[in-house]
Amino acid sequence: MDSLSPTERRQLELQGWLLLPGVLPANELAAMHAAWERLAATLPNEGANTNWGPDLTSDPAFALCRTHPRVLAALGVLLDDDLHVRWLHGRSPPRGHGRQGLHVDWSSPTPPERQILANAFWVLDDMARDNGATRLVPGSHRWARMPRGQYAQPQGHHPEERVLEARAGDVLVFSSHLWHAGACNESGRRRRVVLAQFCRRELASMNEEYR
Template identity: 40%
Template sequence: MTITEALYELGVRDDTLSTDEKAQLDREGFLSLPGILDVATVAAMNQRLAELLDEEGEAAGKEVHQEPGTNRLANLVNKSALFLPGYTHPRVLAGIAHVLEGDLKLSSLNHRAALPGQGLQGLHADWSGATAPGQFYVCNSIWLLDDFTPDNGATRVVPGSHNSGKAPHEELSSPTDTHPREQLILGSAGTVVIFNSHTWHGGTLNHTEKPRRALHSYFTRRDQPQQTNQQASLHLNTIASLSEAARVVLEVTLP
């Protein structure tokens, strides 16, 4: 099965996103999709993440990245079928496919929660160096597991920066500075925000007393290495439980 066939099997069609939604993704570099997850699914995911953080303790997130001031988890494909929508939901896949011209695979599925008083990141792109406008290699999606508010560490983005041909340091003396054109990604839990990962972005400071939780379902072109090598990281029973289309998105095969 090819990736084109897999996307079709998973429900991706030319009209899965509207013309206006695609245009916003092209123009701004990000697109909010409210209501992708229902309340019960959000609660179940948060419960499983809490269990994993307790089980993994100080090792949590080490497969990919550990970040001071946050809770991190990695390799979530292998840790619960609850996270299956992260790489199979048709609306999200349609957005990723639009940015990457249908040439995609999951790079990683991780969790990040900005802890109280923490979470500030410098503006960055998820690709080393600037690229020419329209030449994109990576695309991310943020799955809001709490409401994203102005106070709790919501992600900031600089609209249109994916087409600037520049890196953040070329416009800011420090990447933690406020960019004059930045916007906060705000929305209710259950929303998914697709963003072209060449768009400058970063977490902000969580001024509340609770963690701000999200999943990051991150995709790359099929000729690029994955952040998490899915074939090497997944248990055989996990791979066997998936549809052929899901395995193609993950770039894994049964032995």
């Protein structure tokens, strides 16, 4: 259950992403919901911007986001098993917000054979087109170039992009160098996600701002 099939590994290598269904059991999902609400209550400006969400790095309820074997196996394909937690943060775009231009999470292109960052998005609420599902362009982590022009604008659209829908308890793993973006939460239904970013050892002590 904690290992990946050859097909899953191949998808990660060639397309740069993999959706792992049903990773979180009901009790763990409920614990994360409760911890999110507790942390959110201490923040004054919920919904004030498109990337709002609590810092989850040190909360024990989210420790599984650092250690789940199947998720780490998927991340390890992208980072050659050189895995170090960079941060855990929440994102919950309010109604009418969340649309981003396509971007990557590093300031310059990286060689396809040596990705340096990878993400695991822990889905805490059902994620669909109407509440801000993640958009990504499969295979773009191998292009060694950044999104530019209209692709990098919030209303831009790439002809090869996909909108990934997921259920609460799923985990979306993808290269941080894959072109990706949030979509607009048009319905106002909650769409809480734990963003867990991992890096190689040489970056573990660096604090480059998340883009």
